[in-house]
Amino acid sequence: MDVVNIFLTSELGESLEDFVHDQRRFTFDRLGPEGPRRLVEGPMWAFVDWVMPELAGLEMCRRLRADARTADAHVTMVLEEDDPEDRRRALRAGADDYVIGPLTRTAVLDRVLALQSRGVERQATRRFELGALTIDMAALQARWNEQPIVLRPNEFRLLRFLAENPNRVLTREDLINGLGKREPPIDERTVDVWIGRLRRAIKAAGGGNPLRTVRSLGYVFDLS
Amino acid sequence: MDVVNIFLTSELGESLEDFVHDQRRFTFDRLGPEGPRRLVEGPMWAFVDWVMPELAGLEMCRRLRADARTADAHVTMVLEEDDPEDRRRALRAGADDYVIGPLTRTAVLDRVLALQSRGVERQATRRFELGALTIDMAALQARWNEQPIVLRPNEFRLLRFLAENPNRVLTREDLINGLGKREPPIDERTVDVWIGRLRRAIKAAGGGNPLRTVRSLGYVFDLS
DNA sequence: CAAGGGTGTGACGCGTTTGTGACTGGTTTT
DNA sequence: AAAACCAGTCACAAACGCGTCACACCCTTG
Numbered sequence: 367m368d369v370v371n372i373f374l375t376s377e378l379g380e381s382l383e384d385f386v387h388d389q390r391r392f393t394f395d396r397l398g399p400e401g402p403r404r405l406v407e408g409p410m411w412a413f414v415d416w417v418m419p420e421l422a423g424l425e426m427c428r429r430l431r432a433d434a435r436t437a438d439a440h441v442t443m444v445l446e447e448d449d450p451e452d453r454r455r456a457l458r459a460g461a462d463d464y465v466i467g468p469l470t471r472t473a474v475l476d477r478v479l480a481l482q483s484r485g486v487e488r489q490a491t492r493r494f495e496l497g498a499l500t501i502d503m504a505a506l507q508a509r510w511n512e513q514p515i516v517l518r519p520n521e522f523r524l525l526r527f528l529a530e531n532p533n534r535v536l537t538r539e540d541l542i543n544g545l546g547k548r549e550p551p552i553d554e555r556t557v558d559v560w561i562g563r564l565r566r567a568i569k570a571a572g573g574g575n576p577l578r579t580v581r582s583l584g585y586v587f588d589l590s
Numbered sequence: 591m592d593v594v595n596i597f598l599t600s601e602l603g604e605s606l607e608d609f610v611h612d613q614r615r616f617t618f619d620r621l622g623p624e625g626p627r628r629l630v631e632g633p634m635w636a637f638v639d640w641v642m643p644e645l646a647g648l649e650m651c652r653r654l655r656a657d658a659r660t661a662d663a664h665v666t667m668v669l670e671e672d673d674p675e676d677r678r679r680a681l682r683a684g685a686d687d688y689v690i691g692p693l694t695r696t697a698v699l700d701r702v703l704a705l706q707s708r709g710v711e712r713q714a715t716r717r718f719e720l721g722a723l724t725i726d727m728a729a730l731q732a733r734w735n736e737q738p739i740v741l742r743p744n745e746f747r748l749l750r751f752l753a754e755n756p757n758r759v760l761t762r763e764d765l766i767n768g769l770g771k772r773e774p775p776i777d778e779r780t781v782d783v784w785i786g787r788l789r790r791a792i793k794a795a796g797g798g799n800p801l802r803t804v805r806s807l808g809y810v811f812d813l814s
Numbered sequence: 815c816a817a818g819g820g821t822g823t824g825a826c827g828c829g830t831t832t833g834t835g836a837c838t839g840g841t842t843t844t
Numbered sequence: 845a846a847a848a849c850c851a852g853t854c855a856c857a858a859a860c861g862c863g864t865c866a867c868a869c870c871c872t873t874g
Contacts, residue, residue: 534728
């Protein structure tokens with residue numbers, strides 16, 4: 367069973383350790399301006415407060431993305447109030463998700479457990495290969511037989527999410543949620559366009575088509 | 591393995607029955623103002639909509655708590671929008687949890703499975719094997735001795751339903767209902783065409799004919 | 815402030831899926 | 845043996861779902 371590492375910028379951590387009884391499955395760590403205090407393995411989940419003592423939350427968010435140790439953490443931004451403008455800023459700064467604060471223990475666990483149960487936990491490995499496809503998390507680059515695939519940010523996340531759940535039909539809804547898009551609600555048909563663009567990019571790199579359409583249901587990353 | 595009983599105040603139930611393939615582990619029931627329609631055993635999970643035709647969601651929530659049959663159900667409140675005030679009200683009314691609606695199939699399953707998997711083994715990808723036939727629910731793919739069977743959506747659903755009830759004569763009506771076709775009423779003879787198409791697809795994959803016709807009654811999936 | 819790239823969406827067209835009526839050949843009933 | 849019944853198959857039209865394009869919007873960069 368994997369361990370999920372949870373980073374928080376607030377002091378909720380100690381309270382959570384009390385609340386969660388199965389501590390083998392979770393670690394909690396305080397997240398300061400200089401990043402995590404210790405290096406961890408396994409999926410990471412960061413909850414970043416909008417206002418922090420020493421640093422703006424948005425800046426923290428950008429630093430997490432820039433830091434190789436935390437580049438593929440799932441970042442949830444904690445907003446104080448429900449301001450659409452702030453939400454957009456959070457996502458733009460690299461957050462995957464947001465909650466409207468104040469952050470509660472149940473809100474944290476809901477999110478982490480929901481993600482876990484879907485088999486969606488982020489790979490600890492920075493790099494994984496599926497057939498001819500290689501995905502390098504640290505470099506944020508994908509290759510088909512050493513040939514780089516030119517991907518836009520959203521396409522990269524889409525490919526990563528699909529590749530993390532191979533041989534499994536993902537509905538359009540799964541994909542929208544998997545990319546952490548919540549605001550504004552994304553039209554399901556938009557996923558078709560994402561897939562189309564991703565396929566074109568893979569083909570442009572001389573690749574095949576590992577993305578199978580499952581009519582009336584969704585898409586699968588076909589392994590084998 | 592315990593059965594989890596899921597109650598919903600919305601009409602998502604039927605859609606879920608179609609979506610969840612392992613029905614032995616779940617039951618779905620509609621939740622009306624007077625509570626559940628039948629008495630069940632095992633863990634219960636209720637999803638209560640914030641607005642309901644005849645009753646406010648909060649009141650429903652209180653009734654569930656007051657009713658001995660459902661007092662220890664896990665109640666999830668479905669909020670229409672992310673209003674902190676509403677969330678607090680929901681929790682105060684006895685809800686354990688909340689989601690921001692609209693309630694989706696994956697949201698329901700995420701939560702229920704998260705509970706299930708807490709301390710329990712992660713559910714493996716669902717897959718049945720019946721003789722030479724393999725049905726992979728995650729990939730939504732069927733195989734005959736490793737040879738993929740090319741199926742259209744309706745054919746896949748038909749095969750699944752037949753394979754879930756092997757050695758049992760299913761009438762045409764059973765099959766129509768089993769596939770969740772209600773609107774418009776389907777002509778029973780249409781089932782013959784479905785069967786014919788399914789047989790042809792299996793044969794095209796080099797398979798035999800596990801579908802036996804029972805004259806004047808219906809069809810059976812023969813497991814021998 | 816202008817130029818350029820990334821992204822979401824409506825619209826259009828095409829191919830696929832699917833329900834149905836009709837025809838056929840076989841089986842049961844009278 | 846005729847009539848009635850039943851299931852397999854085909855062809856077809858309508859509906860549906862998906863891929864694609866162009867466009868508008870917003871953000872970033874210079």
